[in-house]
Amino acid sequence: MSKDDQILEDFTAKEYEHGWSVDLEADQAPKGLNEDIVRFISAKKNEPEWLLAWRLKAFRKWQEMAEPTWPNVSYPAIDYQDIIYYSAPKKQKELNSLDEVDPELRETFEKLGISLEEQKRLTGVAVDAVIDSVSVATTFKETLGELGIIFCSFSEAVKDHPDLVKQYLGSVVPATDNYFAALNSAVFSDGSFCYIPKGVHCPMELSTYFRINAANTGQFERTLIVAEEGAYVSYLEGCTAPQRDENQLHAAVVEIYVHKDAEVKYSTVQNWYPGDKDGKGGIYNFVTKRGICAGDNAKLSWTQVETGSAVTWKYPSCILKGDNSIGEFYSVAVTNHHQQADTGTKMIHLGKNTKSRIVSKGISAGKSQNSYRGLVDISKRAVNARNYSQCDSLLLGDRCGAHTFPYIEVGNNTAQVEHEATTSKIGEDQIFYCNQRGIDTEAAIALIVNGFSKEVLNKLPMEFAVEAQKLLALTLEGSVG
Amino acid sequence: MSEQGSTIAEVLQLQFADLERQLNGSAGTAAHAVRKQAFARVKETGLPTRKNEEYKYLALTRELEKAFAGFVGNPELAPADIGKVELPGLKGSEIVFVNGVYNESLSNICEQAGVSIRINSLEQVLPAGVTANVNDTFAGLNLALATGGVSIEVSQNTIATEAVNIIHITNTEKGRVFASPRHRVTVAENAQAVITEVFIGSGQHCSFTNSVMETSIARKGILHHYKVGLDGNHDMRVDNTTCRQQEKSVLHTVTIGYGGKIVRNNLTIRLEGEYAEANLDGLYLPTAHGTLDNHTAVDHRVPHCNSNELYKGIIGSNATGVFNGKVFVREGAQKTNAFQANKNILLADTATINTKPQLEIWADDVKCSHGCTTGQMDKEQLFYLRARGIDEPSARKLLLKAFAEDVIKKIADDTLRARVAAVLEEKLAS
Structure with a gap:
């Protein structure tokens, strides 16, 4: 076996490094899904009547819908009756400081290297830690409160700001938008709510760390971000999950509403358990993410680094309704072993002079399948719309696949739309060039892959860029094309 | 009956x-x-x-x-x-x-x-x-x-x-x-x-x-x-x-x-x-209220093959153009070179183009790319011609002819090429 093959072998045999499970006592609903479960979740969270009605409507619609089959992924049929739809860590009394947080929970964060104190002290990031669907610790709330920024768990928002939630919930992703969004709408357990008032520039990156913890728990997060006129916020979402045998379903919904002159930047690093090297286990990540630039000059930017999950089905989208609004999508998706990713974006141009930019980098290794699927839709009214899309794929090994499905629908002649895509492996000449200069093959590959993804990594906030680069280096250690 | x-x-x-x-x-x-x-x-x-x-x-x-x-x-x-x-x-x-x-x-x-x-x-x-x-x-x-x-x-x-x-x-x-x-x-x-x-x-x-x-x-x-x-x-x-x-x-x-x-x-x-070569070119000018749909699929099943594809569309008022280009590179079809380009010009705001250039690749040692553009006629090019005394309709015609020429010139048969170019001329005149 040549050295290259050896390195490749080492890489493809690599196991998930963030795998462990912490025993937290969970307050669980019985297995299965029916109207009673929906009512149970709603009651558990002391929700108002209108929200229960909303959930039930979504549930009834969901029952009539069929699971989508068009993504370029395959997985065993999901038994929706074999899932626990609600699990909460034991309710603690109101927390005043971090000391009151469950020590075991703190330990979990420390293992991940994101201890709350450190976050608080060093980075100035307010952390809304979500463990198994219920927020248990929120920091920096006071600082944010002074500016009128609301950053809290979804259930708190329902309690404290019902009017805002009622106004915006489902305004971007309707309860019955698609199969998984409907499921989420019916059974979502918790999530984050973020509201930036008019003219406020949020002084820090808002961050939520998601963790999936109790076994057999599907996690159904719901995030709602509203930026009022002239507001700015950069929002971070990141996740790692413990190793597990059974497949876990994750069907989250993220809604972002951007008013006139406002800007929202949403960044994700996703590193859920991808399954072992034989493709056993791993998270099913079926996420609906969508934002609307409702007012003029609004801007919405999605950045994602996807390295985990067994199956990913995710298309962060921008509806560019306001004139001169801008949508951006930057993505690095890495798949290894038997991972399957079908991800991309939708840019829907409705307003005049709207601009969008798509940069997608796919890296596949092992026996994985990596697909880019995107839509650029320029409607008849969207005068002078502009889109630039670039999707590049890098293949490591001869058993993986890279696929591109870009849909481009243009209904206005003033639009300028460009799309380009390339697929290749790392050039032998590039590696040779590095070798010649004393850089070994492994380091050369890390260098080239980092260069390949640089355009996207550069878009991440500083705090995240470090983690993302580490993740990429880790995932791609020893991979030779 | x-x-x-x-x-x-x-x-x-x-x-x-x-x-x-x-x-x-x-x-x-x-x-x-x-x-x-x-x-x-x-x-x-x-x-x-x-x-x-x-x-x-x-x-x-x-x-x-x-x-x-x-x-x-x-x-x-x-x-x-x-x-x-x-x-x-x-x-x-x-x-x-x-x-x-x-x-x-x-x-x-x-x-x-x-x-x-x-x-x-x-x-x-x-x-x-x-x-x-x-x-x-x-x-x-x-x-x-x-x-x-x-x-x-x-x-x-x-x-x-x-x-x-x-x-x-x-x-x-x-x-x-x-x-x-x-x-x-x-x-x-x-x-x-x-x-x-x-x-x-x-x-x-x-x-x-x-x-x-x-x-x-x-x-x-x-x-x-x-x-x-x-x-x-x-x-x-x-x-x-x-x-x-x-x-x-x-x-x-x-x-x-x-x-x-x-x-x-x-x-x-x-x-x-192995070593087979496919060259696919296409030009589409749908008429008003008409739809022209081109679906191509190139299936690379073995190593060392080349494919080159260029499709161009000129779409006028109330017309719809569709392009879907699939390139499959099967497992084992190493050293494949597959290139695909799709370029469209929309002439009116009632014109529509739906395009989907699609790559599905299961082999690593390949060079595949696709490019796709949609836009209207380049204003600077028009200006260049008009600055030299060419009136706007003629300048537009000239530019569209040049745009289409990339495909028409691939026809090796002289009589046919002339005939295709003549029809283009008629179409652009109307």
Whole structure:
């Protein structure tokens, strides 16, 4: 076996490094899904009547819908009756400081290297830690409160700001938008709510760390971000999950509403358990993410680094309704072993002079399948719309696949739309060039892959860029094309 | 024929029943069994609606439903009516079909040793397991209903000196027309051939032509294949063209679309031998309220093959262009080079283009790329010309001609190229 093959072998045999499970006592609903479960979740969270009605409507619609089959992924049929739809860590009394947080929970964060104190002290990031669907610790709330920024768990928002939630919930992703969004709408357990008032520039990156913890728990997060006129916020979402045998379903919904002159930047690093090297286990990540630039000059930017999950089905989208609004999508998706990713974006141009930019980098290794699927839709009214899309794929090994499905629908002649895509492996000449200069093959590959993804990594906030680069280096250690 | 079908499914059923009645002696033969099987499949799947991913942008079945209600058969044409047809005047053999029926008096076949041209030899044209694109329902429908066609075989080491032109004339002066021509071209080892297909339409009634062209190129063979659509404003057409290529074979294919109400070209190329090369080019100018849809698929099954694809569209007011280009690189098809480009110019704000350049790759040592652009005419280029005293309409025409020229120049046959360029000139003038 040549050295290259050896390195490749080492890489493809690599196991998930963030795998462990912490025993937290969970307050669980019985297995299965029916109207009673929906009512149970709603009651558990002391929700108002209108929200229960909303959930039930979504549930009834969901029952009539069929699971989508068009993504370029395959997985065993999901038994929706074999899932626990609600699990909460034991309710603690109101927390005043971090000391009151469950020590075991703190330990979990420390293992991940994101201890709350450190976050608080060093980075100035307010952390809304979500463990198994219920927020248990929120920091920096006071600082944010002074500016009128609301950053809290979804259930708190329902309690404290019902009017805002009622106004915006489902305004971007309707309860019955698609199969998984409907499921989420019916059974979502918790999530984050973020509201930036008019003219406020949020002084820090808002961050939520998601963790999936109790076994057999599907996690159904719901995030709602509203930026009022002239507001700015950069929002971070990141996740790692413990190793597990059974497949876990994750069907989250993220809604972002951007008013006139406002800007929202949403960044994700996703590193859920991808399954072992034989493709056993791993998270099913079926996420609906969508934002609307409702007012003029609004801007919405999605950045994602996807390295985990067994199956990913995710298309962060921008509806560019306001004139001169801008949508951006930057993505690095890495798949290894038997991972399957079908991800991309939708840019829907409705307003005049709207601009969008798509940069997608796919890296596949092992026996994985990596697909880019995107839509650029320029409607008849969207005068002078502009889109630039670039999707590049890098293949490591001869058993993986890279696929591109870009849909481009243009209904206005003033639009300028460009799309380009390339697929290749790392050039032998590039590696040779590095070798010649004393850089070994492994380091050369890390260098080239980092260069390949640089355009996207550069878009991440500083705090995240470090983690993302580490993740990429880790995932791609020893991979030779 | 007193029976009438109200839905397209019933119409097709009656058409098939008619055809079976006319089989006489050949009923019960292998070809008949193939037809029956194909028709059963079509009945089972039904014609594709817009819910079908491959027909997402084409409301063809709905239009057929509207246009062919109560259809009982093609009208009888008197020789005088046919006589009015103007042939494109191409060099080489001219094989003319009028409303799907071979017309001997208009045709002219040049004989050459080693080039066999057989007409209406359905036993040869109906497949023995050849259809590379059997998944398309219209290809299946053609298999069931095909009524005539040409089988061209170029034998080993033969260079066909004369081009073979297959001319389909759709004349709807006397009523609606439904035609299912089916052809086959086989290029043997080391042989070369030039095949041109032209579709010409006229008349005020609607028509539907569902054609199939199956080609195969053996080792080191070269095939030039041109398809020119001069369809009338009421013509609907689906064309399924397939090509199977063996080792070191070369295909040059150019698909020109100049009109029609709805025209769909499915071009499927399978590279089955190493070092094969496929060049696909296309130009589409749909007319007002018309749709031109080009679906191409290049299937790289073995290592060391090249494919180059360039499709360009000029889309005017109320017209729709569709492009879908698939490139498959199968596992093990290493050292593949596959390039694809799609460029579109929209001339009016009522013009629409839907494009989907698609790469599906299962091998790592490949170079694949696709590029796709959509925009209007470059204002700076227009300004440059106008600054030199060229008026705006002429400047626009000049730029559009240059845009189209990239595809037209790929036609190696001089007469045909001139003819295609002349039609472009006419279209741009209007």
